[in-house]
Amino acid sequence: MGAASEVGRSSVLVHTERTKTLLDFGVMLDHDIRxxxxxxxxxxxxxxxxxxxxxxxxxxxxxxxxxxxxVMTTKLTAELTDVLIADFIKVSGYYLPFETLELDRMLQSTTHCSLGRTVALQDIEITLLNAGHIPGSAQIYLKSGGTGLLYxxxxxTTQTRLIRPADTNYPDVDYAIMESTYATVEHTDRKLLEKQFTEKAREVVEGGGTVLVPAFGVGRSQEIVCVLYKNGFPHPIYIDGMAERVGKILYENLDQLADSELYRKAMKNAHRIDNWKERKKIVSKPGVIVSPAGMLKGGPASFYSEKVSQVPRNAIFLVSFQIPGTPGRLLLEKNILAVRGRLLKVSAQVENYDFSSHCGKKELHGVLKELSRRSTRKIFVVHGEHDSSLALVEAAKQEFGLDAEIPEVGREYVL
Ligand SMILES: [Zn+2]
Structure with missing residues (x-):
């Protein structure tokens, strides 16, 4: 239904004899909403x-x-989806064909399912497996008429400071629908990355500077706070925006995190910021400010970036993929900050740290290896730019002897 040779609007409709099951139904957020x-x-x-x-x-x-x-999903995903879609409606309400009423009806129709538990609905059995992507995330395993399908x-599959790695201890997988976002990219070793990130932040702050870390509010913000704490960062850490609200939800779901004790201590150590008086105060103080939006498209990070970027002793550390066309990408490539309709030259240092929440090339090949052991008959490669998806199709065929293809949007495949 989407996400074929593209990243966005993920959705798959599975027909079985007695029912139809929709797996995800997302939007494409590029220039308009699709x-x-x-x-x-x-x-x-x-x-x-x-x-x-x-x-x-x-x-x-x-x-x-x-x-x-x-609707079936994990409890944590249901709670985080509420926050994200409510914010989506607030930000782009006029352009959306639905309102809070529809979101509420969706949440009222949602049942929570724990990871690893199997639920039977009509002629299909559904099991959610940990996906290791963001808190609450799951892979979906479906079984119907003796055929197993993995989405x-x-x-x-890499452990982070926040969540446990994906579960790849799959049952029989006859067919798989697999993401390919970073099929051509090797990620930096996580521990090394954490060390470099913390040391550099320390250097800037000890030189009297402020480090702004624009980070997505769900997962990445909390991970950065944990990384700094775990690596002994001794200076003030501030956490702002949605990151703070999401932080509270995670507090109520500590069993879903990799190290609940670390999370508790790290969040206690960080200062929560939720008003303009405090924002104006901390923006010129030595310390690290973690705030959405991760690509500097709105959120308190826009306010901070305008101030932080103008002082040479300060720094902006980008910690996620920056989509072309976003202020984050412009900053990374041209050292120019687009904020409040103006283009500012940046004096602060700008650095990029690859804290990915997706498998890189090596890890995706690890998943293919698991599937090849289960004699998977075919892999449908989705959720990647065309070149990435193609690279994974080729790897599946040549290195693992698996049949693979990029599906077409709107086409039906009989399994
Ligand atoms: Zn995602």
């Missing part, structure tokens, strides 16, 4: 959601305008 292929809500038996990111969840409320459909959603 949706997956049309599907009539009355044709959908149930929806299973992998994780809270809008490119997987953001279009679901549109299906609730005239109907209620059962990885977004997946990370």
């Amino acid at each position: 949706f997956p292929s049309y599907v009539s809500p009355k044709d959908i038996g149930q929806i299973v959601l992998t994780h809270a990111h809008l490119d997987h969840s953001g279009a679901i409320p549109v299906l609730f305008i005239h109907k209620e459909i059962p 990885t959603g977004d997946i990370n």
Whole structure:
């Protein structure tokens, strides 16, 4: 239904003899907001959601305008999806075909399912497996009529300071739908990256500077706070925006985190910022400010960036992929900050740290290896730019002897 040779509007519709199951229904957030292929809500038996990111969840409320459909996901994903879609409606309400009412109906129709538990619905059995991507994230394993189908959603098999790695101890997988975001990229070793990041932050702060870390509010912000704490960063750490709200949700779901004790201590050590008086005060103080938006597209990070960028002893550390066309990408490539309709020359240092929440090339090949052991008959490669998806198709065929292809949006495949 989407995410074929593109990153965004993830969705797959699975027909079995007695029912239709929709896996994710996300939006594409580039220049305008785009949706997956049309599907009539009355044709959908149930929806299973992998994780809270809008490119997987953001279009679901549109299906609730005239109907209620059962949704299944983890408790944590349901809570984070509420925060993200509510914010999405607030920011782009006028452009969306749904409102808070539809979001509420969606949440009321949602049942929580724990990782590893199997639920039978009509002629299909559904199991959620940890995806290691963001807190609450899951892969979906479906079994019907003796055929096993795996949908990885977004997946990370590397342990982070925040969450445990993806579960690749799969049952029989006859077919797999697999993401390919970083199929051509090797990520830096996480521990080394953490060390470099902390040392550099320390250097800037000890030189009297402020470090701004624009970070996505769900997962990345909290991970950065944990990384700094774990690596003994001795100076003030401030956490702002949605990061703070999400932080509280995670507090109530500590069992879903890799190290609940570390999380508790790290969050206690950080100062929460939620008002303009404090923002204006801390922006010129030595310390690290962690704040959304991760690509500097709105959020308190925009305010901080305007001030922080003008002082040479300060620094801006980008910690996630910067989509072309965003202020973050412009800053990274041209050292120019686009803020409040102006273009500012940047005096502060700008650095990029690859704290990815997706598998890199090596890790994706690890997943292919697991699938080849299970004699998987075919892999459908999605959620990647065309070149990345193609690279994973080639690797599956040549290195692992697996049949693979990039599916087409709107086409039906008989398994
Ligand atoms: Zn995601």
